[in-house]
Amino acid sequence: MATPTQLIERTFREKIVMVGVGMGAQTTDDVDLSLDELASLIDTAGADAVARVVQRRDAPDPAYYVGKGKAEELREVSLEVDSDTVVFDNELTPAQQRNLEKLLGRTAIDRTAVILDIFAQNASSQEGKAQVELALLRYRLPRLRGKGTQLSQQAGGMSAGGARIGSRGPGETQLEVDRRRIQRRITRLEGDLKEIAKHRRTQAKGRTRSRFQHVAIVGYTNAGKSTLLNQLTDAGVLVEDRLFATLDATTRRLDLPGGERVLCTDTVGFIKKLPHGLVEAFKSTLEVVNEADLLVHVVDASAAEPLEQMAAVREVLGEIGAERIPELLAFNKSDRVPAAAKQLVARNPGSVALSALTGAGADDLLAAMGDRLRALTDVVELLVPYDRGDLLAAVHREGEVLSEGHEPDGVRVRARLDAAGRSHFAAVAVAPA
Ligand SMILES: Nc1nc2c(ncn2[C@@H]2O[C@H](COP(=O)(O)OP(=O)(O)OP(=O)(O)O)[C@@H](O)[C@H]2O)c(=O)[nH]1
Numbered sequence: 001m002a003t004p005t006q007l008i009e010r011t012f013r014e015k016i017v018m019v020g021v022g023m024g025a026q027t028t029d030d031v032d033l034s035l036d037e038l039a040s041l042i043d044t045a046g047a048d049a050v051a052r053v054v055q056r057r058d059a060p061d062p063a064y065y066v067g068k069g070k071a072e073e074l075r076e077v078s079l080e081v082d083s084d085t086v087v088f089d090n091e092l093t094p095a096q097q098r099n100l101e102k103l104l105g106r107t108a109i110d111r112t113a114v115i116l117d118i119f120a121q122n123a124s125s126q127e128g129k130a131q132v133e134l135a136l137l138r139y140r141l142p143r144l145r146g147k148g149t150q151l152s153q154q155a156g157g158m159s160a161g162g163a164r165i166g167s168r169g170p171g172e173t174q175l176e177v178d179r180r181r182i183q184r185r186i187t188r189l190e191g192d193l194k195e196i197a198k199h200r201r202t203q204a205k206g207r208t209r210s211r212f213q214h215v216a217i218v219g220y221t222n223a224g225k226s227t228l229l230n231q232l233t234d235a236g237v238l239v240e241d242r243l244f245a246t247l248d249a250t251t252r253r254l255d256l257p258g259g260e261r262v263l264c265t266d267t268v269g270f271i272k273k274l275p276h277g278l279v280e281a282f283k284s285t286l287e288v289v290n291e292a293d294l295l296v297h298v299v300d301a302s303a304a305e306p307l308e309q310m311a312a313v314r315e316v317l318g319e320i321g322a323e324r325i326p327e328l329l330a331f332n333k334s335d336r337v338p339a340a341a342k343q344l345v346a347r348n349p350g351s352v353a354l355s356a357l358t359g360a361g362a363d364d365l366l367a368a369m370g371d372r373l374r375a376l377t378d379v380v381e382l383l384v385p386y387d388r389g390d391l392l393a394a395v396h397r398e399g400e401v402l403s404e405g406h407e408p409d410g411v412r413v414r415a416r417l418d419a420a421g422r423s424h425f426a427a428v429a430v431a432p433a
């Protein structure tokens with residue numbers, strides 16, 4: 001039984017004032033939409049955005065990010081709405097954060113800290129926890145205060161889970177440690193993650209040998225990636241109307257209408273201004289995206305700005321070097337916005353519309369996946385000598401054998417092979433008879 005105090009603690013939600021700055025070509029609408037998203041990030045983290053303060057600037061102020069006058073207004077607003085924390089939509093330098101906290105007399109954090117907080121709350125696997133902790137420590141190291149023993153956001157205040165937004169970690173790890181201990185912990189985590197990645201690569205090699213083509217489901221957070229994997233397979237991945245519900249990759253086998261069997265992976269979602277450190281820390285989870293033959297890019301057609309979300313996803317794909325992988329666009333949630341989904345498909349040749357929730361359009365997606373994957377491979381004809389059973393077995397592993405005929409000099413095989421497979425078997429390739 002929870003005591004009344006515990007209940008109060010659990011239902012207490014921090015009140016947050018958000019700060020948005022419009023720079024360059026950004027319109028007021030852009031700033032507002034970005035703040036809407038920040039509000040849902042704050043909500044997901046377990047707090048409430050109760051006010052927003054906006055400013056236009058050519059460049060961030062080196063001391064306070066916003067101008068000093070605006071910072072003073074921010075203090076007034078915070079007092080008025082009784083908020084102990086302000087969240088900037090843009091990344092603050094450690095110095096700006098320090099100056100702001102001094103001037104405001106309250107905690108100042110940024111969007112990155114909120115995203116890290118959500119990741120910290122959602123991490124469940126050993127690898128996920130290690131990746132989040134690594135990202136958190138790298139973020140916090142330059143923000144250590146005082147004599148290097150106190151972290152900036154440790155002071156006072158309680159919220160659900162007993163910690164302030166932006167100050168939670170994924171495990172039992174004591175963060176009240178000095179720089180050197182944090183640095184040692186970072187080195188240790190990097191080593192652990194390398195080990196996990198190595199292990200995964202060995203497994204992936206086994207999969208390559210199994211000749212299944214690999215499809216990775218990518219997209220903006222909350223676009224419906226996990227819902228899609230569940231719809232197509234019986235994966236049973238957690239689906240939530242919450243940002244960054246999925247942090248770990250889940251892979252399932254999937255049979256396409258053409259009879260091909262592929263592997264399909266659901267993975268972590270992306271977002272605008274995704275902290276680079278987080279992408280870096282999640283490198284090993286994202287490796288599976290990098291090694292896919294095809295990306296199914298799920299886009300929430302009912303979002304306020306689906307095109308901007310697409311661009312943000314492609315930007316992260318570029319960051320991890322996956323922009324070269326063929327992409328199949330899937331405009332999701334068509335049950336909510338049938339007309340908009342149709343229009344998006346019309347404007348993006350080769351894309352499909354679907355509802356991962358109801359399953360409408362899922363067949364179109366599967367057919368398109370099959371078409372795309374087949375287009376990535378070419379049909380070749382091989383004549384494999386009878387004493388090369390090993391080669392014949394390899395063709396079966398690496399490609400899709402369409403026909404086999406016995407001839408005096410060997411087995412004539414017609415097979416679909418990708419570029420790597422075609423070069424492996426170049427020695428036994430023949431011109432079609
Ligand atoms: N109406 C409707 N809702 C959907 C559809 N697909 C997903 N949703 C809802 O959208 C929300 C997010 O779905 P998820 O599958 O968890 O999204 P995700 O892309 O895996 O999200 P993260 O893992 O958090 O990045 C859930 O509330 C789903 O029920 C759809 O086709 N139609």
Ligand SMILES: [Mg+2]
Pocket residue numbers: 225226227238239245246267
């Ligand atoms: Mg998910």
